[in-house]
Amino acid sequence: MRRYKIAIIEPSIIIAEGLCKILQSSAEADVVGIYPTLRDFAERRVARDIEVVIVGSQAVRGGESVRGSVAELSGVTIVLLATTMVDEEVLRQVDGVINIYDNEAAMLRKLRAAIEQGETNPYSDSHDLSERERDVLILVAKGMANKEIADRLNISIHTVMSHRKNITHKTGIKSVAGLTVYALLNNLLDQNDVAL
Amino acid sequence: MGNYKIDASNRILFSKDMKIVELLDVSCELLSVFLRLDMQLPFGDLSVEELCRRYSISSEMFLMLCRVYAGADMHPAVDNLQRDDLRHIVGYLRASHCYYAEQLLPSIEQGVERVLSMCEKRQSDIVRKFYDDYADEVHAHLQYEEQVIFPYVEQLLLGEKHTEGMAVKMSSHTDICDKVDDIKSIIIKYLPESCPTAERCGVLRDLAHLRDDLAKHTLIETAVLTPMVVALENQ
Numbered sequence: 375m376r377r378y379k380i381a382i383i384e385p386s387i388i389i390a391e392g393l394c395k396i397l398q399s400s401a402e403a404d405v406v407g408i409y410p411t412l413r414d415f416a417e418r419r420v421a422r423d424i425e426v427v428i429v430g431s432q433a434v435r436g437g438e439s440v441r442g443s444v445a446e447l448s449g450v451t452i453v454l455l456a457t458t459m460v461d462e463e464v465l466r467q468v469d470g471v472i473n474i475y476d477n478e479a480a481m482l483r484k485l486r487a488a489i490e491q492g493e494t495n496p497y498s499d500s501h502d503l504s505e506r507e508r509d510v511l512i513l514v515a516k517g518m519a520n521k522e523i524a525d526r527l528n529i530s531i532h533t534v535m536s537h538r539k540n541i542t543h544k545t546g547i548k549s550v551a552g553l554t555v556y557a558l559l560n561n562l563l564d565q566n567d568v569a570l
Numbered sequence: 571m572g573n574y575k576i577d578a579s580n581r582i583l584f585s586k587d588m589k590i591v592e593l594l595d596v597s598c599e600l601l602s603v604f605l606r607l608d609m610q611l612p613f614g615d616l617s618v619e620e621l622c623r624r625y626s627i628s629s630e631m632f633l634m635l636c637r638v639y640a641g642a643d644m645h646p647a648v649d650n651l652q653r654d655d656l657r658h659i660v661g662y663l664r665a666s667h668c669y670y671a672e673q674l675l676p677s678i679e680q681g682v683e684r685v686l687s688m689c690e691k692r693q694s695d696i697v698r699k700f701y702d703d704y705a706d707e708v709h710a711h712l713q714y715e716e717q718v719i720f721p722y723v724e725q726l727l728l729g730e731k732h733t734e735g736m737a738v739k740m741s742s743h744t745d746i747c748d749k750v751d752d753i754k755s756i757i758i759k760y761l762p763e764s765c766p767t768a769e770r771c772g773v774l775r776d777l778a779h780l781r782d783d784l785a786k787h788t789l790i791e792t793a794v795l796t797p798m799v800v801a802l803e804n805q
Contacts, residue, residue, distance in 0.1 A: 545755060546755030546759065547752045547756070548751065548752060551700055552752030552755070552756065555696055555760075559697075559761075
């Protein structure tokens with residue numbers, strides 16, 4: 375059986391280590407890193423091939439954009455670990471939710487379901503863009519030039535330009551400022567990420 | 571109504587024999603041409619030629635503006651225009667600026683505010699900032715023309731010679747049409763359901779009008795004003 379590379383972002387070490395232990399004991403998961411905050415994850419992350427990010431609701435309490443923080447990981451599945459009350463806006467950004475009171479089987483079942491339908495996020499308002507287009511959009515909105523985006527996502531400038539053309543075609547928005555509004559309204563990134 | 575001459579592709583030919591009422595019958599968009607040339611109602615049964623003579627404006631130039639504003643000519647020719655027409659074209663462009671700055675933009679701003687009053691603060695802040703930045707851009711654009719381009723043309727008309735030509739000045743001329751489309755898309759597609767439809771439609775009508783008017787305005791600047799001024803520089 376295939377083992378998914380998973381990162382855990384959770385400020386409580388008790389919860390994070392507990393989750394890690396449960397996941398490692400299953401044949402499907404391989405936990406490659408534990409980080410207390412989204413910022414920590416963005417700065418210290420080493421593995422580039424992370425497929426699933428499990429983020430605790432305490433880690434997004436400040437209204438940070440989960441999608442924005444993991445934008446450089448293409449096709450990543452985001453699963454929320456609900457340890458507290460969860461804001462609806464956070465729900466819109468994730469592919470699945472597991473609850474802290476779920477038993478082992480329920481947790482793995484939800485994880486699998488989230489990975490399977492990661493492509494079609496039921497909460498997302500921005501499904502008119504493909505996953506890759508969303509990644510490009512987020513970096514455009516962060517103020518990066520095509521060359522930087524190409525380097526960051528490991529694709530050619532030509533591909534970046536073709537994604538940008540599709541984004542504009544689908545959204546009806548041409549300017550960087552307009553695309554930033556789109557990304558913010560759809561919770562693809564948060565205000566602090568935007569270079570203005 | 572309608573003794574119009576029609577061309578091979580069934581488009582109405584604007585001619586100087588046409589009555590003003592017939593002209594307005596073709597498109598009421600043309601009302602703005604009268605307003606911006608400061609032509610006062612009533613027009614009675616005057617023909618285009620008669621009205622133009624009354625205001626000492628060439629009917630060739632007047633008809634060119636009408637064709638552009640009725641959407642009947644995307645490639646206006648300058649061959650029939652004279653040096654004296656330039657002064658009126660500048661006056662016309664100035665009057666358009668007044669209309670944008672004093673009527674249309676304030677109306678759009680109020681409309682945007684009404685739409686945004688019904689959504690969450692986080693969302694309204696994002697969209698309001700985008701609109702405000704755009705409005706600043708438009709004002710800066712208009713100001714550049716008022717302070718740099720129009721005075722330059724007027725000095726040339728007075729016979730002054732200049733080193734920096736029109737082509738250089740026009741290269742700092744920015745595009746202000748694209749973002750209107752962006753705002754339109756955001757209002758149609760991406761504002762939350764809580765923003766009332768009737769208010770949205772009101773702003774969208776204003777935005778469509780701004781977009782159309784700006785496009786024609788820009789066409790007159792680039793396809794009429796610029797080549798005429800360049801010709802004048804080379805004399």
